[in-house]
Amino acid sequence: MAVWRVARRMLFPTVDFAIFFLIVFSGSWLLRPHRVSWRLFILASSIYFYGYWDWRLVPLLLGTVVVNWAFGLAVHRALGPDATKTPASRALVAAAVVVDLAVLGYFKYAGFFVDSVAERLHSLGFHLGDPTLSIVLPIGISFFTFQAISYVIDIGRGVWTRPVPLLDFAVYLTFFAHLVAGPIVRASEFIPQLDSVPDPRFVRSSEAFALIFRGLFKKVVISSYMATVADPVFNLPGQHSRWAVLWGIWAYAIQIYADFSGYTDIAIGLALLLGIRFPQNFDAPYRSLSFQEFWRRWHMTLSRWLRDYLYIPLGGNRGGDGFVYRNLMLTMVIGGLWHGANWTFVVWGFIQGSALVGERIIKKWWATRTPLGLPTWLVHVLQWFVTFQVVCLAWVFFRAPNFSDATEVLGRLFHGGGGSSLVTPLLMFTVVAMLASQFVPRRIPDRLTEGFGRLAPVAQMAALGLGLVLVDALGPAGIAPFIYFRF
Amino acid sequence: MSFLRSLLVPRRGRRSRPGTLPAGLVLAVGLGALLVSTVVNANATLRDSQAKRNNPAWRTDVAANVADVSNALGLTEPRTVIDDAMGRHGSNLTAEQVLAGQRAAQAAARRRAGHGTTPLTAASSVPHLRTPTPADPLKLWVGGDSVTETFGTQLVRVSTGTGLFRSTLDFHVGTGLVVPSYFNWPVHLATDVLTKVDPDVVVIMFGTNDGQNIQLANDTILTAFTPEWQTEYANRVGAVMDLLKSPTNNRIVMWAGPPPMGPTTRTHGMDLISHIDWLEARSRPWVHYVDTWVYFSDANLQFQHSLPAATGELRGLRQADNIHLSDIGGTWLSWIVLRDLGRYVDLSASKLQPDPDDLPSPTRKERAVVPPHVPGAI
Secondary structure (H helix, E strand, O other), X not given: OOOOOOOOOOOOOOHHHHHHHHHHHHHHHHHOOOHHHHHHHHHHHHHHHHHHHOHHHHHHHHHHHHHHXXXXXXXXXXXXXXXXXXXXXXXXXXXHHHHXXXXXXXXXXXXXXXXXXXXXXXXXXXXXXXXXXXXXXXXOHHHHHHHXXXXXXXXXXXXXXXXXXXXXXXXXXXXXXXXXXXXXXXXXXXXXHHHOOOOOOOEOXXXXXXXXXXXXXXXXXXXXXXXXXXXXXXXOHHHOOHHHHHHHHHHHHHHHHHHHHHHHHHHHHXXXXXXXXXXXXXXXXXXXXXXXXXXXXXOHHHHHHHHHHHHOOOOOOOOOHHHHHHHHHHHHHHHHXXXXXXXXXXXXXXXXXXXXXXXXXXXXXXXOOOOOOOOHHHHHHHHHHHHHHHHHHHHHHHHOOXXXXXXXXXXXXXXXXXXXXXXXXXXXXXXXXXXXXXXXXXXXXHHHHHHHHHXXXXXXXXHHHHHHHHHHHHOOOXXXXXHHHHO | OHHHHHHHOOOOOOOOOOOOEOHHHHHHHHHHHHHHHHHHOHHHHHHHHHHOOOOOHHHHHHHHHHHHHHHHOOOOHHHHHHHHHOOOOOOOOOHHHHHHHHHHHHHHHHHHOOOOOOOOOOOOOOOOOOOOEOOEOEEEEEEEOOHHHHHHHHHHHHHHHOOOEEEEEEEOOOOOOOXXXXXXXXXXXXXXXXXXXXXXXXXXXXXXXXXXXXXXXXXXXXXXXXXXXXXXXXXXHHHHHHHHOOOOOOOEEEEEOOOXXXXXXXXXXXXXXXXXXXXXXXXXXXXXXXXXHHHOXXXXXXXXXXXXXXXXXXXXXXXXXXOOEOHHHHHHHHHHHHHHHOOOOOOOOOOOOOOHHHOEOOOOOOOOOOOOOOOOOO
């Protein structure tokens, strides 16, 4: 049973957020030369942004800040000469990780387990009331917890030679642009930018505006439209033909990409307007020719987090093939569980892990064989096709509410007759166009952005304004929360 | 002057830092873009604002003033053109007007067929539906606001599973009968549902978004839940019920009242709306009122997130927002609707029987009288 609840929403594509950001933008640039004032202003703005969702959760966010900062300080003091690890520093890092994961686990998984236990006890005649009412999943908890963990571990590893001031750490962890759905920014990427005061005469506006507009279009227009096809297919697979189910699965693949990468684009653009650069989070993932490449392009900041703080500590590539395969599989399954307490996420992680392992095995085996002599372009097309379809297969489990629904969706692919009004030329065009957009060379959007930057500001204003009109007109009434807000 | 001039000058000069602007100009561009989109989108923003449940009045007032100015200056034309091209324009036709149009069209059709002006059926007759079979299923249409999403999804699943229905779900988030300019249900029902689907069974649920002021065509505001508001809302409910009546009396309307809302939802007055629905349904034999409230509340008619099923198993009926139904709650209400429908149609050929866990406790009974106020309800 879902325990996620949102009291009020300050989503990026809303008037409320636009007003909030205009105030933050003005205040930020006015206060930027003043070290402490600017930090306090940004911290207060971020807390207001988070509290707008639910004020009761602000203490949790601030508690995470204080506890992890204190752990960082303690770990740093426990390090040996030249920042070498000591038993005490290791124990403190482990304690910090345990505390963070315990809090994350409580909010994210306790509802699921309490519900299960309550239902089991009820069937045995014990009545516990209604336990689900008391647990609300704090929005963004997975993201800020992962960032906090990476900070403490990095100090323990000696990546950070000094603990940062509490105020800097608080600004880093709570910064509103990445607070609720990433990207997962590391302290080493963010905190140095706090000290290098950017020049207010040179705000990277055209890149930022392009990112924000692109993100809005992907979220409000593309993701919303794809949902009108994917939702009915996944809600009632038995009502749709195999043709509709197939397009519904592809539509969901586009929906989740447009939704999440759209959010990330907006987040990166907003931060850029404030003079902060975030790492890239998506790089045309559906153009990938292999699963390894897919994970280098999809949710890149989570991929590298899992690599650096899970896969490598598990042993990484240092060992025999079986050892490496085990680590890959564990990393992906745990990555699946990170999304929530549901077997469907485990299966999703298992499919991704199996694909990564299978790909390595096949590559190794293929290297010993004589090439078939197929043209390179054909090999690439086949590789792309297989990669995309397996990714879509995994999305079925990611999207379906439970295992049986996922199997029903897949079953319809093999014995679902009849036509469907869901599959329209517009849907097919949009899916194909979104996939084709993944192959557009980066220089083309870059040139468009440069061209926009050369316009007179009043022309930029008109272009952006009309762009917003178009987004609003093409999108549905009301904005659904971003999919990744649940995680 | 230099600031204004800098707004008009192309930025080709910034070769060392292309794509940059001073922060002040960035603010001006951002504000200007928002201003452009605000005035061009003014009518759409007003529609959205009017439709939002619990939206503070001042927001709608601001949106209305901006729309007035924008319309006077003709600035909303580009958006209107796009909306018209996409068939998205709202309509201010009232349910009564749509109903009058429908009646006129039906009368004309009867005259053309040589039946004069005599009504085909007396208003007091219960509709007669054929007995469905898997080879000849009934057409079931389920629609309403966002609460209907999970309920309708489950009803389509369950009803299709019986083999006796070909079912369609048609919900629209944030809609109801109070703000037709946002989504006009009477027009949608008349032009899309009755004409294109022509269902044998209509299952419909409104109310969650209707606890707000009504603005009449003459700009009179009826404050939510006042006696005047109740009269107007009852007229709208009644008109939609009349609209859904089949001229050949072979359509049943299962009108589900809204369920009770949780204490933190700020969604008030569902008891009064249930009362109005029940009252209007009483005088219309083609409408069956489904007393949703009793199946989602305890013995004291108070909201409950979970309730014991017929087997005693505790079932979570609501989503965590305490407004929408969970999948289990949707299935629960679906079987109640089908059970009630069985009073009018022979469903004995059903291939699917309910799991006792999906049925409410047999002690729960629909009320003989649905009162306007349930003590303790929000």
